[in-house]
Amino acid sequence: xxxxxxxxxxxxxxxxxxxxxxxxxxxxxxxxxxxxxxxxxxxxxxxxxxxxxxxxxxxxxxxxxxxxxxxxxxxxxxxxxxxxxxxxxxxxxxxxxxxxxxxxxxxxxxxxxxxxxxxxxxxxxxxxxxxxxxxxxxxxxxxxxxxxxxxxxxxxxxxxxxxxxxxxxxxxxxxxxxxxxxxxxxxxxxxxxxxxxxxxxxxxxxxxxxxx
Numbered sequence: 001x002x003x004x005x006x007x008x009x010x011x012x013x014x015x016x017x018x019x020x021x022x023x024x025x026x027x028x029x030x031x032x033x034x035x036x037x038x039x040x041x042x043x044x045x046x047x048x049x050x051x052x053x054x055x056x057x058x059x060x061x062x063x064x065x066x067x068x069x070x071x072x073x074x075x076x077x078x079x080x081x082x083x084x085x086x087x088x089x090x091x092x093x094x095x096x097x098x099x100x101x102x103x104x105x106x107x108x109x110x111x112x113x114x115x116x117x118x119x120x121x122x123x124x125x126x127x128x129x130x131x132x133x134x135x136x137x138x139x140x141x142x143x144x145x146x147x148x149x150x151x152x153x154x155x156x157x158x159x160x161x162x163x164x165x166x167x168x169x170x171x172x173x174x175x176x177x178x179x180x181x182x183x184x185x186x187x188x189x190x191x192x193x194x195x196x197x198x199x200x201x202x203x204x205x206x207x208x209x210x211x212x
Contacts, residue, residue: 001040004030008041008073013048015065020073034080039117042070042077046115050200060108063199067111074114088119090142090210093135095123097156102149105179108199109145116203129163136169143206146192148179157182158190165191174209178202 001009004027011019020042027037049066052058058066092113096106103125110122121139123131136144144164148157157177164170176194177187187195194209196202 002032004032005037005041008037009045009048012042012045012066012070012073015062015069017069017072020069021076024073024076028076028080034077038077038081042073043115043117046070046112049115050112050203053198053200060104060199063112064104064108067108067115070115071111089117089207091119091121091139092143092145092206093121093123093132093139093141094145094147095127095132095135096125096147096149097153097160098126098128099156100148100150100153100179101125102147102179105149105199106145106147109147109178109196109202112199112203113145113206116207118206129160132160133164133167133169136164136173141173143209144173144175145202145206146175146177148177148182151181154179154181154186161191174212176202176205176209 004023007023008020008027011023024037028034046066049058049063053063094106094110096102106125110120114120121135121141123135132144146157146160148154161175174193176196177192178196182195184195194205196205
C-alpha cells in the first residue's frame with residue numbers, strides 16, 4: 001500500500017480529521033486515483049473500525065469520531081470522484097420515524113454506510129410516512145433504513161411500512177430497521193427485510209440486502 005494511502009487509513013482509524021484532510025490533499029496533488037484513495041484509504045479504514053467495534057475495542061464515541069474524520073475527507077474527495085467511475089455499493093434513504101427526535105444512532109449508521117461506499121440520503125428526524133414515500137419515489141433507493149429509539153415510535157415504524165405497501169412501493173426497496181427498543185422479532189413482525197442492533201452491523205446487513 002502506498003505510504004500516503006496508509007497514512008490516510010491510519011488517520012481515519014485514529015479519528016484524526018486534520019491528518020485525513022491533509023493527506024487526501026497530498027494524494028490528490030500527487031494525482032493519485034481518487035477511487036483508490038476512497039477504497040484503500042477510507043472504506044478499508046471504516047471496515048477496520050467496524051471490526052474493532054464488534055470486538056469491543058472501539059465504542060460509539062470512537063466510531064463517531066472516525067466516521068466524522070472520514071466524512072471530512074469525503075468533502076475533499078467527492079469533486080474528484082467521476083460519476084462514471086465512482087464505485088457505489090447502492091443507494092440508501094435513511095431517517096428517524098415521525099414522533100422520534102433521536103439522531104445519534106441514525107447519524108452514525110449514515111456515516112458508516114457512506115464510509116462503506118453507499119450513497120446516502122439522510123431525511124433527518126421526525127420524518128412522516130408521506131415524506132419517506134416521496135423520497136422513495138424521487139431518490140429510487142435500493143434500501144430504506146428506518147430508526148426508532150422510543151417504544152412509542154416503534155408502532156410508527158410499522159405504520160410507515162404499511163403506508164409504503166399501500167403506495168405500491170414495497171416491492172421496489174429493501175427495508176432495514178434499528179434502534180434501542182427494536183428487535184429482530186419485531187422487525188419480522190412489521191415486514192422489514194432486516195434488523196441491525198448497531199451501526200457497524202448495519203453495514204454488513206445493507207451489503208447482504210444488496211445481494212438478495
